[in-house]
Amino acid sequence: MSDFNRIYDPDRRKVASAPDDLRRPPAVVFGKSDPELVMQAVALDPLTASVLTLKEIRDMVAEMLTAEARWLPQFAGKKLRPVPTIVIPKDVKRQEVPLDPALAIANRFTKLARA
Numbered sequence: 001m002s003d004f005n006r007i008y009d010p011d012r013r014k015v016a017s018a019p020d021d022l023r024r025p026p027a028v029v030f031g032k033s034d035p036e037l038v039m040q041a042v043a044l045d046p047l048t049a050s051v052l053t054l055k056e057i058r059d060m061v062a063e064m065l066t067a068e069a070r071w072l073p074q075f076a077g078k079k080l081r082p083v084p085t086i087v088i089p090k091d092v093k094r095q096e097v098p099l100d101p102a103l104a105i106a107n108r109f110t111k112l113a114r115a
Contacts, residue, residue, distance in 0.1 A: 035075060036081065
């Protein structure tokens with residue numbers, strides 16, 4: 001068994017509620033030649049989702065597929081489907097989010113312990 005298969009064994013439960021194709025890393029999803037699956041797999045990455053909105057992730061994936069088109073011939077002529085943009089009111093205050101979600105959990109437990 002290769003190192004890749006040992007690390008990314010598709011039978012392991014990665015995200016229990018995610019469709020089977022999205023439980024695999026984005027590198028495996030690229031083999032499906034579906035830009036929507038790539039976008040969804042990237043959106044499931046906790047570090048990416050902690051700093052980017054879904055629109056920003058969608059834009060980033062679209063830019064990446066365009067920039068790397070020379071090396072991704074399986075995506076030739078395929079684009080992400082258009083989706084409506086969710087508008088966030090200007091008076092909404094963004095919450096500070098650490099880059100590592102594990103830090104958010106540790107910080108919360110620290111605050112609870114002090115209370």
